[in-house]
Amino acid sequence: MEIDQHPYADILRKELMPNIWCSGCRIGRIKNVFIEAIQQLGYEADKCSVVSGIGCSSRVAGYLNLDTIHATHGRAIPTALGVKLAKPELHVSVMGGDGDILGIGGNHFLALGRHGLDVNVFCMNNFGYSMTGFQHGPTTPLGARTITTSGGSPYIPINPVAVALAAGYTFVARSTSGHPYHLIDCMVSAMKNRGPSFIEILVPCILYERRNKIKSLEALYLEKAEIKETLSKEDVDQSDFMKKISLGIFRDAPVRERPQLSLVKSTKKLADKKFDVKFRSRASGIKHMQIRMEGTGGQGIVQGGKVLILAAMNMDPKLNSTLTKRYGPEMKGGSCLTDVLLSSQQIDYPFIETPDLLIMMSDLVAKERGGEVVIKNKGTVVVDESMVDPRLLETLPKTVKVFKIPATQIAREEFRVVVANNVLMGYVCKTTSIIDKNCLKAAIVKSAPPGTEEMNLSAFETGYKFRKS
Ligand code: SF4
Incomplete structure (x- = not known):
């Protein structure tokens, strides 16, 4: 069979290639997985919107030939909420890194779980702020060396999956860049879920690898990770690439019905009364x-x-x-x-x-x-x-x-x-x-x-x- 263009070509801004990512970075693969998931779901390109903040992972939005917004640092989620509220018919996804989504945008990440709107958050976790030379962030492992923790990070990292579960996300999963087919399945399920969805995607960064003398993080992911059909509470904590990583879907729940606020109703009723004051210029x-x-x-x-x-x-x-x-x-x-x-x-x-x-x-x-x-x-x-x-x-x-x-x-x-x-x-x-x-x-x-x-x-x-x- 002959094909005249790459199957993802329609959803890529080819004029912006080659991309800016380092050779060996896996963010480009996550971008392709996202395109594959959209195609599997049969979503039309003009019904998909991607919002990102700042950072290496956030550059994904720029390369996608969809309606995308490259927002300010940490503000991808509220921007995506605005898109979803204005155009509920769109499939809205946030793509970004741990620093942007969980660090600078951490409170927005919590708030989305409570809002309950159908926005997908695909968080590429590479354990720090990579674009600026690799400063430590909220997921940097204890003892890891970064340019701001040269003697080893003294902080306990947060567990993104645990936080998403606690915040009320209706879909929560973990995958890695080394498991693209598993990640496609997770993304497809996340986009089908009608509430806020979150996937933690472990990705390697060569800056982290160099500083911490790790030959290949992705090789570690492949070695230490196990894809599980059913996951327990213990699996939430199994995310250490030096020991054990549990991959899979931790929650895929229906969206809760919300009571209609009587205050909203009465204001709307009053607002229906039209006031018209005539004036002459x-x-x-x-x-x-x-x-x-x-x-x-x-x-x-x-x-x-x-x-x-x-x-x-x-x-x-x-x-x-x-x-x-x-x-x-x-x-x-x-x-x-x-x-x-x-x-x-x-x-x-x-x-x-x-x-x-x-x-x-x-x-x-x-x-x-x-x-x-x-x-x-x-x-x-x-x-x-x-x-x-x-x-x-x-x-x-x-x-x-x-x-x-x-x-x-x-x-x-x-x-x-x-x-x-x-x-x-x-x-x-x-x-x-x-x-x-x-x-x-x-x-x-x-x-x-x-x-x-x-x-x-x-x-x-x-x-x-x-x-x-
Ligand atoms: S700095 Fe790290 S995350 Fe950024 S492009 Fe390079 S490898 Fe990827």
Whole structure:
């Protein structure tokens, strides 16, 4: 029989060959095993997606002529989750190494077991970070020499199969690069399993072999490994290539049914109610307007900035605008500010030195500045007086207009405290008239979480109608 091309040629990016792997590396073989498994299953190439992170093993994704993503280090699993959520009909696999999947991406590896989504994780375990010269990683054997453990690794390695079983993966297996037919069977079964699947694939790395004076790891795999039909708890721990390795499928379980959360249902029901605020766009006359909203993380400061910018764009689509935000590492409870710049001209620099309008939801930012309230001499400050120490405003020049409303107190008493930003926004709208009321309301509807539009609009109206007694 004559064939005019290699049977795997359609699923390979031939233009990228030859590959970058060292001569004697077995990652290329795992790539071929994966192609063989896809072909045995009869999956169409455009229904298969492969995501990888960083490292020698992660280069597999680049050589496959499928829809592939070469993600950042350790982030292959969350990227694959995103692909699966967006396109549930795709067969999504993660291919990478122990450092990427179990080290840097270790928490994502745990999380996938809990998520229960149908994503396959094929982890090539070569006992360290090989691409960067071989640093030790989570699976480096005790006593093994790497460039970061030159005297021998002092750490107990994790057992990937045991961790996958504990994390809730519905399919868990172990194989090696020296057992390609066994690995094909494992991959086929893993891809048939409708939950998260994990295969630990032992592969040799010549850097590890050289440093640890091992002639051939693969020869050791062939010598020490035994493929078993049924596996016991003891077999989970049999993964030492110097002693005994148990290969096979440790778990192939159906996916558990999940209860439908009542919270999700009720939110969806509320979200079905459509809110539509009509507005009319017009020339705003704004030449250059700098607005700052400042307060405490968790008060909706960034959200408020987004509402302002969206409303401004609704009002005058010809305006140029930028939004920058800043908050401390603690985020919730720390200082937070959002700067919105509106201009009829091109904006070259998005940061604000001194705002024309300052919306203060708390005094934390001002206190961090030593009590200074930063505003232009002829600017306007709108203050949530439930949250701002009035003494801070006493030093402002008389030319600054100050408007006060107990926005948080109103929100707490009449709605929920989380809509205090929109109580304040309603008052800003009334006192400054910078942005059209309906444009602001339309922006609030667009940015409010589904089901909360009505409450947010009522909070805005309450702020708009507020009068000081
Ligand atoms: S460094 Fe090791 S894992 Fe990387 S290509 Fe070479 S042999 Fe393979």
